[in-house]
Amino acid sequence: VTRLDFWFEFASTYSYPAASRVGALARDAGVTLRFRPFLLGPIFKAQGWNDSPFNIYPAKGRYMWRDLERVCAALSLPLRRPSQFPRNGLLAARVATGLPEQSVEAFAKRVYRASFAEDRDIAEPGVIADCLDGVVPDPAQALEAAQDGAIKARLRETTDEAVELGIFGAPTCSVGRELFWGNDRLEAAVAAARAAGRD
């Protein structure tokens, strides 16, 4: 079975609509999907950016917020522009890294909802605990596990793997070494994974 990897970063705006719909697309196509949390911060820093490119380049940022509004409206996804952008997604990414694979999608959707629909600060452990509620049996234990050195190392390794694949933004889908960047390329990625599975 060919696997589709969905690489996402919790601070990334277009990862919000993408995370909300990639699961259903993959399931409808019979494609095995893996949610891969990684960090854009180190990737952006390596290109000399200490902030989101949407803040560094204001015209691009203004456009992105308007476009995201249209994209979310078309999907009937609630959107409230976060009062702080980007949010720090490090804690959420560590927690996601420590979760059992089958729980990551549900957790990620809750975190995106908190960040982009409810304007909550996902750097706060209490907010993340709420997002874990109902997703795992023991939210407090999942939060604690995120502070484990092995989990932190695993998230760094995942980010290194993203860089090695050539990933430069989020969301990105990968099928083997083929990349599909952005919410606009989910359908193409799923089609490629399905075609690869038939070979």
Added chain:
Amino acid sequence: VTRLDFWFEFASTYSYPAASRVGALARDAGVTLRFRPFLLGPIFKAQGWNDSPFNIYPAKGRYMWRDLERVCAALSLPLRRPSQFPRNGLLAARVATGLPEQSVEAFAKRVYRASFAEDRDIAEPGVIADCLDGVVPDPAQALEAAQDGAIKARLRETTDEAVELGIFGAPTCSVGRELFWGNDRLEAAVAAARAAGRD
């Protein structure tokens, strides 16, 4: 009638597939379309870039060429990666600025074909003369007109108008002050223009 403005730059890669299909999309929807040649160079310089971002950020560049290959294949558009990128599109943009409005689309398609399918240097007057052949009655006169101070000034004004609208990349469609960036947003732009025309 609501007008759709299609803003394009001759060095821009995704403007190639977009220019090839925006005309048919607009005509099918009954939308009035205007081709607006402008220059990305001054816009990029203002953000501190002295080269294409696809060269400055290699991972993004590698991805773009692969994605463009897929996009063009899906449209059955020939693509040969130019031996020099970006090409200097200044002469082509000046010529396009001086053409009668109804000739710009045909000329633009010829220039994109020369640049991205035939790897010809569109900074060469001879190449541009070939692109004008059959598009206007007198290619030599059209080339000469491009050196006119008034045409040069008009191209600068068009670029200023793009900046004022908030345009930061190409291709971009505008419907009133609403922007739609990229080949991926042509359908949304045409739909918006049609909806605005019904109001």
